Amino acid sequence: MSSEKAVTLRVNGNEVNIITPAHRTLLEALRHEGFVEIKSGCEKGDCGACAVLLDGVPVDSCITLAWHAEGRDVTTIKGLGNSDSPDPLQKAFIETGGAQCGYCTPGMIIAAKALLNENPEPSLDDIKKALSGNLCRCTGYTKIFEAVQIAAEDLRKEGEAA
Numbered sequence: 589m590s591s592e593k594a595v596t597l598r599v600n601g602n603e604v605n606i607i608t609p610a611h612r613t614l615l616e617a618l619r620h621e622g623f624v625e626i627k628s629g630c631e632k633g634d635c636g637a638c639a640v641l642l643d644g645v646p647v648d649s650c651i652t653l654a655w656h657a658e659g660r661d662v663t664t665i666k667g668l669g670n671s672d673s674p675d676p677l678q679k680a681f682i683e684t685g686g687a688q689c690g691y692c693t694p695g696m697i698i699a700a701k702a703l704l705n706e707n708p709e710p711s712l713d714d715i716k717k718a719l720s721g722n723l724c725r726c727t728g729y730t731k732i733f734e735a736v737q738i739a740a741e742d743l744r745k746e747g748e749a750a
């Protein structure tokens with residue numbers, strides 16, 4: 589019996605077909621396919637560097653098996669925006685210096701995106717709680733929290749102008 593599985597999922601809106609050992613994590617499988625914007629840190633669910641949205645819900649991809657994503661939508665940091673058209677969170681992280689070495693940043697922004705999708709007007713405590721599973725060794729967190737507050741405000745303004 590083969591221990592490999594065929595998995596079809598969508599990553600940032602594009603269908604991806606992978607053949608993967610049954611025990612391979614979503615982090616390993618997607619990085620193997622070239623989605624290296626998903627960062628590998630502790631690989632045990634402690635640091636949040638590997639966070640992606642799975643059907644809109646943030647998960648640590650290092651403790652999610654690849655086959656668990658069968659038929660589902662994965663969003664990585666690259667699915668939110670790019671340098672020509674950044675997501676307000678990406679823009680705000682740059683403005684405040686919330687991204688320094690940048691290793692934690694993809695996971696931080698993914699966690700913050702999930703928060704703002706659910707709660708467009710988060711308090712500082714809401715932001716701290718939503719990002720409590722994401723570790724950063726560079727920024728002291730203040731600039732990150734500030735970036736999320738700025739992005740929330742920008743998104744609210746965009747909503748009012750629409």
Ligand code: FES
Pocket residue numbers: 627628629630631632633634635636637638639648649650651
């Ligand atoms: S690499 Fe997944 S939580 Fe640290």
Ligand code: FES
Pocket residue numbers: 686687688689690691692693723724725726727
């Ligand atoms: S910016 Fe370096 S770990 Fe967060």
